[in-house]
Amino acid sequence: MRLSNRKKTSVYSFINSLLAMFLIGGVGAFILEEYKFDVLGKESLLLIIVPVFIIILFYISGRQVFEYDSDGEALHFRNRNIIPFLQKPLSDEFPKYKLLKFEIINLFIIKRLYITISSKNSGSTILKYEISYLTRKEVDDLRFSLHKVVKTNNEKKS
Known part of the structure; x- marks a missing residue:
């Protein structure tokens, strides 16, 4: 299964530009307010x-682009x-049999995925x-796919 929100990159870039313009406009309005209008x-x-x-x-919501391929x-x-340049991109690839468990944390506007994999060291x-x-649909699809991999791994161990 492949999951990606890369197509929304232009939307996120537009929002980022809009927020930057909003900040510049706010600073300009603040300067005018302080020194001219009061x-x-x-x-x-x-x-x-x-x-x-x-x-x-x-x-603070995190990295905008997430891609998953199973x-x-x-x-x-x-x-x-x-x-x-804001954050280093993450890229991990590992065999399916190394996946032990996963957990999706959903806090108001922040969602995190924690993956536990087996390691030799x-x-x-x-x-x-x-x-x-x-x-929400993409998160449910991701949860379903990862749950299927974990279930398959647990059956192979038994």
């Missing part, structure tokens, strides 16, 4: 605080940000992916 008083700080808060929410004998996960390793920008 109508809002202390509330003029909201012209900067609100855009900064929205930008922080956008980036075709063949390996699982391949890729997770990257639309702005390459430490016994097991936990890999973390940010899936906040996946739709």
Whole structure:
């Protein structure tokens, strides 16, 4: 099964540009308010605080692009940000038989996928992916696919 929200990259880039313009407009309005108009008083700080808060929410939600491929004998996960220099992109590929368990955490606007794989050195390793920008259907499909792999692995061990 293949799952990807790469087609939405242009939407995320547009939102990012819109937020940047919103911040620049807020800073410009703040400067004009402070030095020219002086109508809002202390509330003029909201012209900067609100855009900064929205930008922080956008980036705290995690990497925007998530790709998953379970075709063949390996699982391949890729997770990257639309702005390459903000966070290092994640890319992991490992055989299906190494998958021990997975967990999807859903907290308000933040969704995370934790994958536990078997490792020769430490016994097991936990890999973390940010899936906040996946739709509910995509998360359900991902859960179904990973559950099928875990179930197959448990049957082979028995």
